[in-house]
Amino acid sequence: MKKILMLLAAVAFSTAAFAQGDKVVVKDDATGAKTTATVRDNGTVKTESRTGRTKAGEKVHNTKEDVKDAGQKTGKVVKKGAQKTGKAVKKGAKAVETKAKDVVD
Structure with a gap:
């Protein structure tokens, strides 16, 4: 029964597509x-x-694309800077921890 129903639906859709x-x-x-x-x-x-597009429309479109590209580049730079800062902080904290252990010992 399911197969017959599925076949009927497929035929109906193909007929509708053909009628277009x-x-x-x-x-x-x-x-x-x-x-x-x-x-x-x-x-x-x-x-x-x-x-x-008109000339004005093309300029607007180009400006939009330029802003999008600049935003992506800025985002990548900010992410890389944050990662570098995080590594530096982690390295500094480890150095302080090592120095503190040396003083305690």
Whole structure:
């Protein structure tokens, strides 16, 4: 019974996907422009076009990416500095502990 139900569901999904028609997407990576052409069941073609980013939009996008990169670099530097400081503190504490043992002995 489960197998029949699963087979029926698979057929229903594949039929629904087939009814959507053929879809072709063409994207220009340089400008970000995208054109989508869909062929419907009745033979008509629907075409949608989106232009890419404007110059201002591209500058905003580039600024966002630059800030993201700078934040990641800063984070790595801060982490490395904290690790170095932690090692130095640990080394200093061990030296003080060793000196204190020598004084007590």
